[in-house]
Amino acid sequence: MAFPAEFLEELKKRNGIVDVINSYVPLKRAGNLYKACCPFHNEKTPSFYVYTGNDEHFYCYGCGAGGDVITFVMKAENTDYPSAVELLARRANLTVPNDGYNREASDKRKRTLDANREAARFFHNQLVSGNYPEASGYIKSRRLEAAVNRFGLGFCPPGKKLFNYMTDLGFKPKELQDAFLCNRGNYDIFENRIIFPVIDASGNVVGFSARSMEKKPADGRKYINTNDTAAFNKRRNLFALNLAKNSKSDYFILCEGQTDVIALHLSGFDSAIASLGTSFTEEQAQLIRRFRNKVLLCYDGDEAGRSKAVPAIKILNDAGIETKVITLPDGFDPDEFIQKYGKDRFELLIGQSIGQMDYRIGKALEGFDVSSADGRVAAADKLAEIISASPSPVEREIYTEKYAK
Numbered sequence: 001m002a003f004p005a006e007f008l009e010e011l012k013k014r015n016g017i018v019d020v021i022n023s024y025v026p027l028k029r030a031g032n033l034y035k036a037c038c039p040f041h042n043e044k045t046p047s048f049y050v051y052t053g054n055d056e057h058f059y060c061y062g063c064g065a066g067g068d069v070i071t072f073v074m075k076a077e078n079t080d081y082p083s084a085v086e087l088l089a090r091r092a093n094l095t096v097p098n099d100g101y102n103r104e105a106s107d108k109r110k111r112t113l114d115a116n117r118e119a120a121r122f123f124h125n126q127l128v129s130g131n132y133p134e135a136s137g138y139i140k141s142r143r144l145e146a147a148v149n150r151f152g153l154g155f156c157p158p159g160k161k162l163f164n165y166m167t168d169l170g171f172k173p174k175e176l177q178d179a180f181l182c183n184r185g186n187y188d189i190f191e192n193r194i195i196f197p198v199i200d201a202s203g204n205v206v207g208f209s210a211r212s213m214e215k216k217p218a219d220g221r222k223y224i225n226t227n228d229t230a231a232f233n234k235r236r237n238l239f240a241l242n243l244a245k246n247s248k249s250d251y252f253i254l255c256e257g258q259t260d261v262i263a264l265h266l267s268g269f270d271s272a273i274a275s276l277g278t279s280f281t282e283e284q285a286q287l288i289r290r291f292r293n294k295v296l297l298c299y300d301g302d303e304a305g306r307s308k309a310v311p312a313i314k315i316l317n318d319a320g321i322e323t324k325v326i327t328l329p330d331g332f333d334p335d336e337f338i339q340k341y342g343k344d345r346f347e348l349l350i351g352q353s354i355g356q357m358d359y360r361i362g363k364a365l366e367g368f369d370v371s372s373a374d375g376r377v378a379a380a381d382k383l384a385e386i387i388s389a390s391p392s393p394v395e396r397e398i399y400t401e402k403y404a405k
């Protein structure tokens, strides 16, 4: 790494690993080392150890996570090496030496975040200015008025307005291009679109999702999402996590798209989140694990939604996150369901999804002696009967696999 070795040594000396980790998970002393329940996988008995002395490090015998204090911060903050170093430097009042490649990367990230913040402000002001009736009209027609402030929605006007505004503020064209705000010809990429800022758990505007106001956009793209930049990686971000993490619910509701998330939040389900233009990733599961152990999956009630749900459930389960499925009626997405039936009916769906199948299967199995071959055959028949009666193909597939053993 391009940070000078002496600097890294000083950084580690001033950021004792026990102190740092203890601010994330409470450590218990065990002889000359420390232990805790692992912050990176789900466990009830501690297998996460912190070793002190000359070679300070941590290791989890459960999931294999391990490394020094910088690695720990990278994992815990879901961030890259330079940013973790910077965070620790700030914590210890150290100045990061200004002579390495990493410094450049972290400067770039900071500059991109600054550009995003200014752009988000600009977009928002344009939308609330009333100067663009087509944008305000769209917000009204989609019943998004209450979301404008809560989600910082905005509008990107036509005619290089953002480019001109940002260059007046001192941003260079190259910086705006690298931030995925303008293209190589310096035109605003999100022109004529409604803007949904993507804000990370620390409150940074990391990127944008921009929706066309037309039913059939001329370029065929309903949404344009920020490409990967110095500040954004769509595999590692979740829409509305910044709000959902503060919810009183002990679970997240995971949806497919931001309009679903917004509809749920506006109806009081403030723990809804969504992945952004990607199928659900392991990185997103790790991110969720930092805040909750439980997810209710609420994908669209159609074939496409169901086929996306199954891999998402596997990834969540593998990350040690308890997962249930909210079954929407055929052809409904969460937004449409709430518009049509209201929030009380959605609340009912949440109630029905939780543990229903496990509960019923557990009950049914009580009557069978699974230690005998005959008993197992009879139990399997009963299971097949219950599972095949489920109206949800996703549930059927999950439970068939789960109870096949």
Ligand SMILES: [Zn+2]
Residues within 6 Å of the ligand: 038, 039, 040, 041, 048, 060, 061, 062, 063, 064, 065
């Ligand atoms: Zn672990």
